[in-house]
Amino acid sequence: MARTALVTGGSRGIGAAISKALKEAGYDVAATYAGNDEKARAFTDETGIRTFKWDVSDYEACKAGIAEVEEAMGPVEVLVNNAGITRDAPFHRMTPQQWTEVIDTNLSGLFNMTHNVWPGMRERKFGRVISISSINGQKGQFAQANYAAAKAGDIGFTKALAQEGARAGITVNVIAPGYINTEMMSTIPEKVMNEVILPAIPVGRLGEAEEVARCVVFLASEDAGFITGSTLTANGGQYLV
Ligand code: NDP
Numbered sequence: 026m027a028r029t030a031l032v033t034g035g036s037r038g039i040g041a042a043i044s045k046a047l048k049e050a051g052y053d054v055a056a057t058y059a060g061n062d063e064k065a066r067a068f069t070d071e072t073g074i075r076t077f078k079w080d081v082s083d084y085e086a087c088k089a090g091i092a093e094v095e096e097a098m099g100p101v102e103v104l105v106n107n108a109g110i111t112r113d114a115p116f117h118r119m120t121p122q123q124w125t126e127v128i129d130t131n132l133s134g135l136f137n138m139t140h141n142v143w144p145g146m147r148e149r150k151f152g153r154v155i156s157i158s159s160i161n162g163q164k165g166q167f168a169q170a171n172y173a174a175a176k177a178g179d180i181g182f183t184k185a186l187a188q189e190g191a192r193a194g195i196t197v198n199v200i201a202p203g204y205i206n207t208e209m210m211s212t213i214p215e216k217v218m219n220e221v222i223l224p225a226i227p228v229g230r231l232g233e234a235e236e237v238a239r240c241v242v243f244l245a246s247e248d249a250g251f252i253t254g255s256t257l258t259a260n261g262g263q264y265l266v
Contacts, residue, residue: 030245031055031094031101033138034108036065036076038207039157042234043105043241044074050242052103055094057081059108081108081134082126091141100149101142103245106135106156106179111209113168124171131175135182143195152195153245156183157237160203160260176201180256187254196253198244203260206231227262 030047034040035056044056057077058065065076075098079090095101109131112123139154146152161169162176183199190197204210204222210231213222223229240257243249258266 026099027051027053028102029053029055029094029098029100030103030105031057031091031138031142032105032107033057033081033134034059035074035105036068037061038209039202039205039234039237040105040107041068042238043107044068045072046235046238046242047103047105047245048072048074050245052245053098055098055101057090057108080130081106081137082129084137084140087134087137088141091138095145100145102146102149102151103153104138104142104155105241105245106138106154108134109157109159111169111172113172115168116170119170127171128175128178131172132178132182135179139186143190146190146195147193150194152190152193153249154183154186154190154195154197155241155244156199158183158199158201158256160201160258160264163201163256163258163266164264183256184254191253196244196250198249198252198255198257200237200240200244200257200259202232202237203258203263204231205237206233225263226260230261232259232261 030052032040032044035044036058044054048054054074056074069076079086112127156179158179159176161173165173180199183197187197
């Protein structure tokens, strides 16, 4: 029987590519989103992948949402924590709201989601938790104290949880993408893209969402059973750790 995979923020951007790649690899996929109903409907029409709406920063919503997915599709055996936002500002102008929104979504979202699938994974002695961090959580980034703190937190979360999951057959890994060609990138001015960002990427181009998706499919597979607690960088050589 096909395993069920749940991808947060799985209806557009990198998450949509992950949802599609997991479906192609034979998983039953549930994709969640926050509020963009139109995009989610179009995604389901295009792919046949079911979408579910809730806010990953809300613990009770995650609990209820996961219960709904499991009722409809069976236990979640692969969780991909992909949902993320940016609220950039130089620190002296960053508001408490910008700080909190990013931490609540990009870091606490991992707790809220993972905590609600963890008991089932422990019971069944199998699970894959794969989270999407960022190069900016590894190296920091101007005007992203909130985002960098959350994304660095995702890596620490992964390393700690990997130790707890190991004996229960659960692997916990994180992917740190560099600059990926998605809507998130469209806010960057062309001059900055051509004169600052692209010259800093040794392979000379942005990454594609499908390239991150293929990393997820590998980490979810039986073949990756000995890999846990690791940070897989996918950044075109931009930052080497
Ligand atoms: P997008 O902005 O294209 O998509 C974000 C997705 O997350 C959407 O489906 C959105 O739902 C969902 N989402 C946002 N907030 C919440 C929330 N509170 N609860 C539930 N779902 C939510 O993002 P990307 O595809 O660009 O990024 C995906 C992940 O990859 C993020 O974690 C990002 O930080 C990370 N990343 C991205 C990079 C890039 O270059 N793009 C580089 C490195 C890391 P809705 O459609 O309803 O808004």
